[in-house]
Amino acid sequence: MLNPKSPRKYALEILIEVNNSNEMANDLIDQAIKKHGFSDKDRSFLTEIVYGSIRWQEHLDWIISQFVTPAKLRKTQIEIWEILRLGLYQLLHLDGIADYAVVDESVELAKKFGNKGSAGFVNAILRNVIRNKDKIKYPDINKDPIKHISVKYSHPEWMVQRWIDRYGIKQTIDICLANNTRPPLFIRTNMLKLSRQDLIESLENDSLSVSASDRVPESIEVFNLNKSLDQLESYNKGLFQVQDESSMLIGHILDPRPDEMIIDVCSAPGGKSTHIAELMQNKGKIMSFDINKDRLGMLNENCQRLGINIIETIISDARSIREHIKEKADRILIDAPCTGLGVLRRRVEARWRRTPEQINEFAKLQYEILESVCQYVKPNGVLVYCTCTIEPEENERVVEKFLESHPEFQIQNISSFLPDMADRMNIVSAEGYLKTYTHIHNIDGFFAVRMIRINSA
Numbered sequence: 001m002l003n004p005k006s007p008r009k010y011a012l013e014i015l016i017e018v019n020n021s022n023e024m025a026n027d028l029i030d031q032a033i034k035k036h037g038f039s040d041k042d043r044s045f046l047t048e049i050v051y052g053s054i055r056w057q058e059h060l061d062w063i064i065s066q067f068v069t070p071a072k073l074r075k076t077q078i079e080i081w082e083i084l085r086l087g088l089y090q091l092l093h094l095d096g097i098a099d100y101a102v103v104d105e106s107v108e109l110a111k112k113f114g115n116k117g118s119a120g121f122v123n124a125i126l127r128n129v130i131r132n133k134d135k136i137k138y139p140d141i142n143k144d145p146i147k148h149i150s151v152k153y154s155h156p157e158w159m160v161q162r163w164i165d166r167y168g169i170k171q172t173i174d175i176c177l178a179n180n181t182r183p184p185l186f187i188r189t190n191m192l193k194l195s196r197q198d199l200i201e202s203l204e205n206d207s208l209s210v211s212a213s214d215r216v217p218e219s220i221e222v223f224n225l226n227k228s229l230d231q232l233e234s235y236n237k238g239l240f241q242v243q244d245e246s247s248m249l250i251g252h253i254l255d256p257r258p259d260e261m262i263i264d265v266c267s268a269p270g271g272k273s274t275h276i277a278e279l280m281q282n283k284g285k286i287m288s289f290d291i292n293k294d295r296l297g298m299l300n301e302n303c304q305r306l307g308i309n310i311i312e313t314i315i316s317d318a319r320s321i322r323e324h325i326k327e328k329a330d331r332i333l334i335d336a337p338c339t340g341l342g343v344l345r346r347r348v349e350a351r352w353r354r355t356p357e358q359i360n361e362f363a364k365l366q367y368e369i370l371e372s373v374c375q376y377v378k379p380n381g382v383l384v385y386c387t388c389t390i391e392p393e394e395n396e397r398v399v400e401k402f403l404e405s406h407p408e409f410q411i412q413n414i415s416s417f418l419p420d421m422a423d424r425m426n427i428v429s430a431e432g433y434l435k436t437y438t439h440i441h442n443i444d445g446f447f448a449v450r451m452i453r454i455n456s457a
Helices: 007-020 025-036 040-055 057-065 070-075 078-093 099-113 118-135 145-153 157-167 169-179 196-205 245-254 271-279 293-306 356-376 396-405
Strands: 185-189 209-212 219-223 240-242 260-265 284-290 311-315 329-335 377-387 409-412 447-453
Touching: 007 025, 007 040, 007 078, 007 099, 025 040, 040 057, 040 078, 057 070, 057 078, 057 145, 078 099, 078 118, 099 118, 145 157, 145 169, 157 169, 185 245, 185 271, 196 209, 196 219, 240 271, 245 271, 245 329, 245 377, 245 447, 260 271, 260 356, 271 284, 271 293, 271 311, 271 329, 284 293, 293 311, 329 356, 356 377, 356 396, 377 396, 396 409, 396 447
Parallel strands: 260 284, 260 329, 284 311, 329 377
Antiparallel strands: 185 219, 185 240, 209 219, 377 447, 409 447
16 A cells, blocks of 8 residues: 555656646655655755656666557656656665565555556566666767767757757767756855854854865755755855855856845845845845746845845846936846756656747847847946856857947956855866856856946947
8 A cells, every 4th residue: 555655656646747737846745745744854854865766767668668669658647657767766766675665565555546457567567677777778869969968878869969950969979868967055144144164163053964065165965965955044044045156156257246246147045145245245236126926035035134235126138127226336237047958857748748949939039138138237347147058049159149249348357256166166167258167177167258338339
């Protein structure tokens, strides 16, 4: 009988919801954890099997197709597909779980969520895979490298094609492999409240394994976390914020100063806004715009927890902020909406939801935001444009098009604004852009450019 508190049951419900809606897996996992109060072990297991089943979806489906006839596949309900993906991920990608336990609980899930005969079908497929997993065949990399990489490393074919054209086969495989790993966990010390070393000592007293980063001065890496960070007193006291190091670099590239006026558009949930406020010593003014009310609510909550009071949050499309602007800004950050193809290991469902057409759609939107917002930069003021994608159409091409029609802006090489160690990471392009890659730097894939307004045109 299926345990009503089984993490596998909740994992299946999350996978079905992700498949049937626009919900993100991490949000659904957080909701399940808060609602059902899992142990640390079950929380970790739930997260692993949900993320893994989504990341490896194409790979798992290929294996399923080798053990099921096409006619049967067409009739298989989505709940059973997800049960098979969930079971196969555990059997093929996780160690320390007995095969019989995976099969037995998958069968129980099929009894609860499937139709008559579903349990026997799931049992037969999983046991057949266990017996024959060494005989699974993949497309030949020499005959069809796109299909081979798509199936074996679980990415859409159109994405693989783009990366092979730009990077070649070997580096494309490296990118896909990196996207299938668990991202490291970094937190940003709230320098308004304590030093990094003091925070490290506090976290170690809570039995966390941590290390000071040698790339960003306020960054700490957390290892082998087996509890939720929001359970920690140090988190609730606002001593730190979860933020990837590539995102932290954006605040340093903007280089805000105390008492300045800053505009941050597309700002929620506010990792960069709150970092900017900390770099400003909580002195001055930040206007943080976002179109999403709920995400701005998260920014307000973070401000309260971190002890930041210089951020004004405003619900607005980034292209329509004119009515809210009473004075021009010393610095503006555009954290542009994008395809997110630089953070696929973090946003596990994104690779299956994105389409090639969306790249140019986002590029159009990004250019419109730049065009709209640039007018609010003071003479000699700074404009930083950043994305979390690695696609040139959303990055270099947008900037090049913008500069062609705005000669009053000039690129500033970001090297002199990076922390010393980060500057030695080989993350600055010949043009002076920030370009980070998951498979090279083990941080999120980001792009950023810093521009200065040289006159009042």
